[in-house]
Amino acid sequence: MAGAARGERTPNDADEQLCAAARRVLEEVRTTRAPGEVLDEARRQLERVSDVLAPHAHEGGFAQADREGGLGLYGQSRDPMALFPYSPLIGRLNPVAPPVEFWMDGDVVRGRAVFRSPYCGPPNHVHGGVVAGVLDELLGVVNVMHGRGAMTGTLTIKYRAPTPLFEEIRMLGCPAGVDGRKVYAEGSLWHGETLLAEAEGVFILIGEEARSKLGIASDSGLPRRGSDG
Numbered sequence: 001m002a003g004a005a006r007g008e009r010t011p012n013d014a015d016e017q018l019c020a021a022a023r024r025v026l027e028e029v030r031t032t033r034a035p036g037e038v039l040d041e042a043r044r045q046l047e048r049v050s051d052v053l054a055p056h057a058h059e060g061g062f063a064q065a066d067r068e069g070g071l072g073l074y075g076q077s078r079d080p081m082a083l084f085p086y087s088p089l090i091g092r093l094n095p096v097a098p099p100v101e102f103w104m105d106g107d108v109v110r111g112r113a114v115f116r117s118p119y120c121g122p123p124n125h126v127h128g129g130v131v132a133g134v135l136d137e138l139l140g141v142v143n144v145m146h147g148r149g150a151m152t153g154t155l156t157i158k159y160r161a162p163t164p165l166f167e168e169i170r171m172l173g174c175p176a177g178v179d180g181r182k183v184y185a186e187g188s189l190w191h192g193e194t195l196l197a198e199a200e201g202v203f204i205l206i207g208e209e210a211r212s213k214l215g216i217a218s219d220s221g222l223p224r225r226g227s228d229g
Helices: 011-031 036-056 128-145 208-214
Strands: 100-105 108-114 151-159 168-179 182-191 194-204
Touching: 100 128, 100 168, 108 128, 128 151, 128 168, 128 182, 128 194
Parallel strands: none
Antiparallel strands: 100 108, 108 168, 151 194, 168 182, 182 194
16 A cells, blocks of 8 residues: 555555455465364354444445455556455455456466365366356456456356366466457466367446446546447
């Protein structure tokens, strides 16, 4: 966060550390075989944590950024992770998000992740719905990073091979053209040299009325319908 002195702890630092701890809890809860008395003690401790946090709950609308940053940095940042801190799929400040990281490489978006047990579908593999969600987010980020923020219209996923848990998964997203209000993007997931899944998306640029209903501020910096971005 701009203006923080060296070594000073910012709200986002604390949030990220809290979310990292929460992800550890999710992993342990998902895999535990502890006896009942241990589970009862863990539940009591979690309830105490909830009671500590509850008085500080966010009030009002739930935008991608309710602290500094997020989509308010559009036009200033080339870091997708900074633009979507609360995303349920890549958000560093959202403990339910898989540990996915995106970054820009020229005109394409690259990514990586190691999916763990909370995202298991078939034995030892990632749930197909999680794969689809991550690909949707990947293509959406491609659009935003090219000045074409739009809503998903059609998403076509082709599953080529099961996505393994506990292994590094690579991602690649590319722009694929614009036709009026329609924005096209493509993406893929890889394990080593093995293609796991690929996606084609058609996204729709939205106008002011839809932006208002969605709570997207007119001064967010995101392109409007008809903008060249």
